[in-house]
Amino acid sequence: MSASGPSAGQDAHAGSNASEGSGPSVLDRLPAAAAGDLAFYFVTPDGVVARRAAGGAVPLPAEDLAVELSSESAVPRFRSAPGRSVVARPASDDIGAWWVVTFAERVTAVLAPFVDSLLDLLDERARFEEDLDSFSAGSLALFEEVSMFNDVLPELAMGESEVEVAERGVRALLVTASVERALFVRFDEMRGHAEVVVHLCAEPGSHAARAAPYPGQPVIPEDDGLVWRGIGSAGAILESVPRGGSLGIAGSPESLAHEQVIVAPVCYGQNDRRVTLGALLIMDKRANAYSAGKELGSQETKLATTVAAILGSVLGTRKVAELGNEMRMAQTVQQQILPAHPPSVEGFDIAGRCLISGAVGGDYFDFLKLPDGRTLVVVADVSGHNLASGLLMVSARTSLRVNADTNDRPGVVFDRLARSLYQDLTRTERFITAVGVAVAPSGRQLELVNAGHNPTMVFRARTGAIEEISSADTVLGFVPEPEHTVVSVELEAGDVVLLYTDGVTEAVDEHGEMFEEERLRRVLRENASATAEQILAAVFGAVADFADKTDKGDDVTAVVIKAQPAS
Numbered sequence: 001m002s003a004s005g006p007s008a009g010q011d012a013h014a015g016s017n018a019s020e021g022s023g024p025s026v027l028d029r030l031p032a033a034a035a036g037d038l039a040f041y042f043v044t045p046d047g048v049v050a051r052r053a054a055g056g057a058v059p060l061p062a063e064d065l066a067v068e069l070s071s072e073s074a075v076p077r078f079r080s081a082p083g084r085s086v087v088a089r090p091a092s093d094d095i096g097a098w099w100v101v102t103f104a105e106r107v108t109a110v111l112a113p114f115v116d117s118l119l120d121l122l123d124e125r126a127r128f129e130e131d132l133d134s135f136s137a138g139s140l141a142l143f144e145e146v147s148m149f150n151d152v153l154p155e156l157a158m159g160e161s162e163v164e165v166a167e168r169g170v171r172a173l174l175v176t177a178s179v180e181r182a183l184f185v186r187f188d189e190m191r192g193h194a195e196v197v198v199h200l201c202a203e204p205g206s207h208a209a210r211a212a213p214y215p216g217q218p219v220i221p222e223d224d225g226l227v228w229r230g231i232g233s234a235g236a237i238l239e240s241v242p243r244g245g246s247l248g249i250a251g252s253p254e255s256l257a258h259e260q261v262i263v264a265p266v267c268y269g270q271n272d273r274r275v276t277l278g279a280l281l282i283m284d285k286r287a288n289a290y291s292a293g294k295e296l297g298s299q300e301t302k303l304a305t306t307v308a309a310i311l312g313s314v315l316g317t318r319k320v321a322e323l324g325n326e327m328r329m330a331q332t333v334q335q336q337i338l339p340a341h342p343p344s345v346e347g348f349d350i351a352g353r354c355l356i357s358g359a360v361g362g363d364y365f366d367f368l369k370l371p372d373g374r375t376l377v378v379v380a381d382v383s384g385h386n387l388a389s390g391l392l393m394v395s396a397r398t399s400l401r402v403n404a405d406t407n408d409r410p411g412v413v414f415d416r417l418a419r420s421l422y423q424d425l426t427r428t429e430r431f432i433t434a435v436g437v438a439v440a441p442s443g444r445q446l447e448l449v450n451a452g453h454n455p456t457m458v459f460r461a462r463t464g465a466i467e468e469i470s471s472a473d474t475v476l477g478f479v480p481e482p483e484h485t486v487v488s489v490e491l492e493a494g495d496v497v498l499l500y501t502d503g504v505t506e507a508v509d510e511h512g513e514m515f516e517e518e519r520l521r522r523v524l525r526e527n528a529s530a531t532a533e534q535i536l537a538a539v540f541g542a543v544a545d546f547a548d549k550t551d552k553g554d555d556v557t558a559v560v561i562k563a564q565p566a567s
Contacts, residue, residue, distance in 0.1 A: 039064065039103070041065055041101070042097065043076065043088075045094075045095070045097055047067040047069045063081070064081040064084055065079070065086070065100060066079040066080075074096075078098075084105060087100070087101045087119065089119040099119055101115045103115070163197050163198065165315060165318070166184040166186070166278070166315070170280065173282060173307040174200050177296075177299075177300045178285065180201065180202050180284035180285075181200070181201050181257075181284060182198075182282045183280070183281045184278055184281075185279045186277070187231050187278045189276060193219070194219070194227060194278075195218050196220070216255070220252065220253070226252075226261065226263055227248075227252065227281070230264065231265055231276055231278070236264040236265075237263050238260065238301055241260065253281055254281070259294070260283065260285065261281060262281065262282050262283075262296055262301055264304040264305050266278045266279055266280060267316075268315065268319070277311075277315050277319075280307060282300065282304055337394065337397060338354055338364070339366060339367050345375050348439055348561055348564060350377065350439075351536045351560050352557075354555065355503075355556040357503070357555050362381060363379075364397060364557070368400065368404040369404070370408040371407070373440070375438070375439045376413065376437070377561060378435070379434070379501060379559050380396060380432055381432065381501040381503075381557070382432050388430070392425070392430060392432070396417065396476075399421060403416045403420075409486070410438045410486055411449050411485065411486040413449075414484040415483060418451065418477070418480075418484075425477030431452075431476060432475060433476070434451045435499055436448070436450075437499065437561065444491050445490050445491075446488070446489040448469060449471075449486050450484075452478075453475075455469060455470040455517075457498040457524060459497075459498070461492065462492060462494075469487060494529075494562075494563065495563045496528050496535060496560060496562045497561040498535075500559075501554075501555065501556065502554065504520060504557075505517050507546060507554070507556070508548055509546055523539055523542045532561070532562045535560045539558050
C-alpha cells in the first residue's frame with residue numbers, strides 16, 4: 001500500500017501544481033516525509049481515481065482506495081484498505097470532483113488535523129488561481145482599453161473630416177471590443193436624417209479592421225428600428241438576434257448582426273443642450289487571447305459607451321468651432337450690409353443704429369432709393385436672433401432692394417416683399433415685422449407702411465405731444481397675398497419720427513420689469529430738440545442703463561427722422 005500511495009500522490013499533483021522542469025512540490029515531498037503513510041488522490045465526478053493533468057484527468061490505479069457512487073446522494077463513499085484512514089474534500093475548481101488523502105490509522109491523531117488544514121489550503125489555492133485567471137483577463141482587457149485610448153485620443157482630433165474622425169474611433173472600438181463588425185451612423189437633427197458613413201469588418205484570422213462597402217441602403221428611414229431607438233436613447237442598448245430570425249428590416253444596420261448588437265448614441269453637451277450626432281454599432285463577439293466568450297456583455301457595452309462619449313466630444317467640439325467660424329463670418333457680413341452712414345435727404349436729419357445681442361441677429365434697418373427720388377427708410381425684425389434669422393434677414397434685404405428699385409409705392413414694395421418671402425418664412429416657421437417710411441427731399445409729407453411692427457412714434461415740436469401710428473396689417477409670412485395700407489403723415493419743422501424694434505421696449509432689468517413705451521416716450525420728449533444722432537444715442541443709452549447687464553436680451557434697432565427748418 002505504502003509503495004503505491006506516494007506514487008499516486010506524485011502523479012496526482014504533477015499535472016496541476018508542478019511546473020514542467022521545476023523542483024519537487026510540497027505535495028510531492030509530503031508522502032516521503034510521512035514514511036510512505038500518506039497518499040493523495042484526485043477523484044473525477046464519475047468516480048475514476050486519476051491524476052490531475054492540464055489536459056484533464058488521467059485514470060490511475062488506486063490499490064488502497066475504492067469509490068462508490070450513489071444515485072441517492074451527491075456525495076460518493078470512499079473506502080480505503082484495512083488499517084488506513086480517509087479524508088476527502090470537494091475540489092472547488094472542478095464541480096463533482098474530490099481530493100482524497102489516505103494514511104495509516106496508527107498516525108491518524110498526528111496527520112488528520114494536518115491533512116484537514118492542507119486540504120483547506122488546496123481549496124483556497126484553487127479559488128485564488130481562479131480569481132487570478134479572472135483578474136488577469138480583466139487586467140488585459142483594461143490594459144487594451146487604456147492603450148486604445150492613448151492611441152486613439154490624439155489621432156481622433158487629427159482627422160481631416162468628420163468621417164475620418166469617426167472611422168478612427170470605430171476602428172479602435174472594433175479591435176478593442178473584439179467584434180466582427182462596427183458602424184457609425186451620422187445623424188442630422190435639423191433634417192431628421194440618419195446615414196451610415198463608416199462600416200468596418202474584422203479581418204479574418206486577425207484583430208485588424210478593414211473598411212467594407214455597406215451592403216444596405218446607407219440612408220436609414222425613420223422608424224422604430226434599433227438605430228433610431230439608439231439615437232433617441234440616453235444610453236447604450238444591447239439586443240440579441242432571435243433564434244432563426246434577424247433584427248430589424250432587411251437592409252437595416254442591425255439586420256447585419258448574427259448573434260448580438262450594441263448601439264450607443266454619440267452625443268455632445270449635457271441636459272437640455274445635449275445634441276445627438278449619431279450612433280455607434282458593434283456586432284457579434286469574437287474570441288480573443290484573454291477570453292473565449294462569444295457574447296457581448298457589460299465590458300463591451302462600457303467600451304461602446306466610452307468610445308461614443310469620446311467621439312461625441314471630438315465631433316461636437318469640431319462642429320462648435322466650425323459654427324463659431326460661420327457665425328463670425330455671418331456677423332461680419334451682417335455688419336457690412338447695414339448702412340455705413342445715413343442718407344443725405346434735403347430737409348431732414350436722419351440717423352440709424354443696430355445693436356446685435358448675439359453673434360448674428362434678426363434686426364435690420366436700411367435706406368433705399370425709390371425710382372421717384374424719395375428715400376424709403378426701413379426697420380425690420382426677423383423672429384429669433386440666431387444664424388437662421390440672420391440668413392432670412394439677408395434674404396429679406398435682397399428682396400426689398402430689388403422691389404424698391406422697380407417700384408416707388410411703399411405699399412406695393414411691401415406686398416411684393418411678403419409674396420417673395422412667404423414660402424421661406426412658412427417652411428422655417430418664422431415671420432418678419434417691418435415698417436417703412438418714404439421721405440421726399442424738401443417735402444413735409446411722409447408715407448408710412450407697417451407690417452405688424454411696433455407703432456411709429458411722432459413727436460410734435462409745436463405741442464410737445466407724441467403720437468403713435470400703428471397698423472392692422474399682419475406680419476410678413478402669415479398670408480401669401482397681403483395688401484398693405486399706406487398712411488400719410490404731415491410733419492413740421494422740429495418734428496421727430498422714431499422707428500424701433502421691440503428690443504427697445506422689451507428690454508428687461510434685473511427685477512424682470514420691461515422698459516416699455518412710456519420710458520421711450522420720455523426719452524424722446526426730453527431729447528427731441530437735439531440732433532437725430534444725439535436722440536438716437538439717448539435712446540440706446542437709456543436702454544443700456546436700464547437693462548440687466550447679465551442678460552443678453554434681444555437685438556436693439558432704432559432710426560430717427562427729424563424734420564429740419566426750411567433753409
